[in-house]
Amino acid sequence: MGNWHGRDVISALEWGRGDLMDLFQEAQEMEKHAKSILHILDGKVMGVAFFEPSTRTRLSFETAMLRLGGRFIELGGAEASSLAKGENLADTVRMLDSYSNIIVIRHELEGAAKFAAEVADSPVINAGDGAQNHPTQAMLDVYTMWREFGRIDGLSIGLLGDLRYARVINSLIQLLSLFNVKIYLVSPPSLRPRNELMDFINERGIRYAYAEDLNEVIGDLDVIYVVRIQKERIPDPIEYEKVKGSFKLTIDALRNARNELIILHPLPRIDEVDFAVDYTRHARYFRQAALGVPLRMALIKLVLGGVE
């Protein structure tokens, strides 16, 4: 498990297939301890710095650390901390670095986690930076697929919604490029992935197809991955009004789906997955969210070099 030890986790691109399998096997082991405390990281402290709102990512990191026997310190909201006095990111990170053994950061600016990792000696884990990266969410997503199907190779995966501004799409496609998969990019043309990501897809030779209507492709899919149309990342309000709600997953849309199709969503959802879908055999987003704890337990353990 040496490849994880002491390393920053900034983007999904830094990891190979073997690294991912090490992580997944460790996560599967951690699933057994998802409701108890392992004393692997007694005495270790995780610094949590979230400059953007988060529910599942932050809580699953914190729960993971507690379940491993460690503790966490958390930078309060901007009003409660020195950020309110105008402290810069570098100085805040230096402080967290000296107080903790590992830092988890989310920031609205792209590249913030990479910069934090340059400033800090402790390992830095990127919990989302702007519209660019969300590597641990992507690891969780691919882990969920692996737990469901026992493999990733050969899967047909439909990505539905905002593929342009959703940061997890970048990271997810980067991780999926390690496997032999086919990707369907289902979105309005204005929300297709950016050139930077399409260049990556083409360079890696990932098989993909565009679609504007889920009905065209649903019969081919093993996985539908739905992302929210994110108001905060679409600069133009007129554009937002045009596309919101145009990609909604309903029971009706699932009529032609394969039996074994699973639906994933990083959550929170607004109205892009109808609540009725929750009760179908396809819904897996709650399991996906639950697996966030063991996956992040495994990640923290490997990075901090807990008992091997």
Add this chain to the structure above:
Amino acid sequence: MSKELIISKIRNGIVIDHIPAGRALVILKILRLTGTEGRIALVMNVDSGKLGRKDIIKIEGKNLSQDELNMIAIIAPTATVNIVSEYEVKQKFKVELPTKIRNIIKCKNPKCITNKAREPVVPSFTVIKENPATLKCDYCGTYNSLRDVESQLVMKQ
């Protein structure tokens, strides 16, 4: 009588040749040359075997720093530089874009950490295409095209 444009030799300085036609003025701007510094010769849109048409700049008493060479390589990837001493060309080389560019330009993405005020972060780019130049920000991954970079280098002056 010859119909060619005659420009006298410089004694000491540089000649930047094989500039893509029309780009010489941009290069003068990024080199911060306003025309008050001394003898400068500028020819634009002259015939070139290699490029069809090209621009040439001769600047008396000028040396180029590595940053200036990098900026020229971004704007004019085909350019050659002649270093002249006592009317003789002492050195001649083609500009070359390094694989990494640091500090001389800023990322166009306003949400890139490198554009945040009061952070000790140095903009850094990987050159992913040389002609026309495309630079990928090492922090946010955004492509910065020749057009983005050019307007910035010119406005910076």
